Amino acid sequence: MLAHPIEPEPGIGCHHSRPRYTGLTVADLSARIGAPIVTPDSDATAPLEHVVDVGSTAKPRAEDAPVFVGEAHAATTVVLLRWASLRPDGPLPDLLPLFTSWFRSYRPAAIVVSPARPVNPPPLVIDHVRRLDSVLLWDRSGDPHLAQRLRDALRPSDADTTEPDPEGLSARLLSVADNLPAICDALGEAIGARVELRRKGFRSRRTTAGSPIVMPLGTHADLIVDSDHALGDAQRALVESARPLLTLHARISDATDDERGVESSRALRDILGDDLALREQSIRRSVRLNLFGNQAMVAIAVEPFNVSVDLPGLGRLRSEIAPVAARFDPSSSTAVKDGLAVVLISDRVDLSVFLRELCRTITVPIAVGVGDAVSSPRGIPGSFRQARRAVAVGRRTEAINRLTLHSELGVLALLYQLPEHARREFVATTLGPIADTSADAQEQRRVLRVLRATDCNVSESARRLYVHPNTLRARVSRIEEVVGPILTDPENRLTVFTALTMYSLDSNSDE
Incomplete structure (x- = not known):
């Protein structure tokens, strides 16, 4: 799906002029292009000035997320979206998630949807547009030049x-x-x-x-x-x-931006520091000066993967990350802490797109951990601790150039806090020779991972392993001779699978 749009904050981010108004209303536009209004209760008398063409759902380009005309001009904007399948003759993607993502705070005067084949507008989409106090126009012509027709309709005449x-x-x-x-x-x-x-x-x-x-x-x-x-x-x-x-x-x-960037980076460094008095002072100062903006934020920890970097190298890494973060969120801040480059950024940013831009900018492989969103500067240290834990788990599990979200770690977040020697001792005691590096041990661990994924469903596990169920039962029996009953003893099964998870934290030999 196309990425959710981020609107620039007030300031220099994006100031738009207002071109000459043609006097065309939503109802006039509907008649001009032959697209009926499917939200009859909506106000179709709103004047129109701007056209925003956000492209087709068949060609999602998340790196080019749509940037709508500013909020002040939304009431005179018509948005055009072509609804098409991601593959030839495939099903049309669900429109509702797209609409709920894009049109939360941004409310255009009208939305024109042009489906690739004759279909009726989804009722849930109609209801969502009604709640926006907007107007939905449904174009059944499939005209590839519809965007140009819209612009021509709104263009001032020579007179x-x-x-x-x-x-x-x-x-x-x-x-x-x-x-x-x-x-x-x-x-x-x-x-x-x-x-x-x-x-x-x-x-x-x-x-x-x-x-x-x-x-x-x-x-x-x-x-x-x-x-x-x-x-x-x-x-x-x-x-x-x-x-x-x-x-x-x-x-x-x-x-102003340079001063704000220096101040916010200094405040972020002090908030993440160990001096509690300085942390409290920086938190109060950042709130008073609104250094981080009035928005929920997430802490992101970035670490070079298997690359030795000294403190000046981390400084250069931070300087490479800062302009990328500023493009996505002008209020973002960066700092260096505990051998990591730290980014504080709005939780509205599409992190997958941000990571893609980051990987294009940084020449070394990286591990990226993301903490939970916080609504005030006082929660930044907690979000950073989560991001630091997530990036460490990502490094252990070889999540190269991928996001590791703390909210998705599950039991890994808890297990990682145990000392490494305690984890290794538990793995050796529970798995025994199955924790070896031999080919037979690797195959047995693969069987255990598939059993865990299927909740010990032998038939489904055999299908995934491309073996006969009786063959799989024989392999499980050999494993149970080492670790005890798995299929019939839930408590022992939990112990074995926990040890298998611990093994993934401390060894890179498995996929």
């Missing part, structure tokens, strides 16, 4: 387009010089395009007829001029006239 007024724009920019969103709005309305001040690396899947103009402004921001039509010389001159003012805002934001 509505006026010649740029440089003096009028300059006067308006001066009147709102301290208001960055108002500057973007004024410039966008003057040139008939969408203007954004966007963080570098911030992706958007919103498509237009042409390529947007990208102008670097400062260290962390770009000016994006996104238009459905080519800009003329007069419009480009207006953009250049506003550029110095936008550059000033970008540089101020750069300085």
Whole structure:
């Protein structure tokens, strides 16, 4: 499935201008494209200004998660989604999880769904859109050019387009010089395009007829001029006239972001430290300055896998991770603690996408552990301890370049806290020669793992092992001669399977 969208926080993250409004309502759009409204109780009189094309469910590209137009413009946005199967002639994926993920806080004026084959809209999806106070349009035409038709419908006509007024724009920019969103709005309305001040690396899947103009402004921001039509010389001159003012805002934001990043990293390091008085002081300071944002957070521990790294190397690892984390969450923080690079990031971030970007940036294999989400800075040390435990288990189980979530460790989280010598002694006592490195011992452990996975169902285990059930019973009998009854004694079975789990923590010989 496509990844759940993360909206930028207020600030320089993503300021959008408002292009000229065409006067088209949701009801007008429904009639224009021939897509009936399937939520009749919804308000179809909302005006529309923006089109967001989030692509097809048949081509999930989680690394390009959709970034919707800002919350302030959601009420005038129409979102287009093509509903298609992941494989030819396959079933259509469930739409409801996608809708509940994307459209929780983001509520567009209308959502247009274009299914790949004639199907009726799912009732649960209709109910969800109703609860959003949005309108669902169901396109049965299958038109591959539907996105362009939507943009054409919302594009201002030539009669509505006026010649740029440089003096009028300059006067308006001066009147709102301290208001960055108002500057973007004024410039966008003057040139008939969408203007954004966007963080570098911030992706958007919103498509237009042409390529947007990208102008670097400062260290962390770009000016994006996104238009459905080519800009003329007069419009480009207006953009250049506003550029110095936008550059000033970008540089101020750069300085603010740099200071915030240093402060949040220092606070994170102190909160994770052993000095309890300094920890309490840093917690109170981070709350007072809102260093970590008003959001639930998770601690992530990153460790190079089977690579010896000194303290300067960990510092370089942290510096490589920091810009990746900032692209996903501008309020993220990074630090180095206990031989690990630590990331504090919003729990709304799709961690699988974050890991993919991390692996592309970092050249060495890594083990990644994730703690549980916490809602305040006071819970950060606990989340970090969980992440540290998870990354250690991931390292033991050879989870290379994969996420190890503390919430999914189960009994492993408890067993790992036992001393290693105690675990090894328990394994040797319980499994005996089955804990050896011989080929026969490896095969017996494989049989035990399959029995554990099937809850000791002999028929299912035999099917998974590609042997006859009687052959499997004979192998189990030989194992029971060493460890005692497994199929008939639940308590002994639990002991054996616990020892098998401990073995996986302290040995890398098994898959």
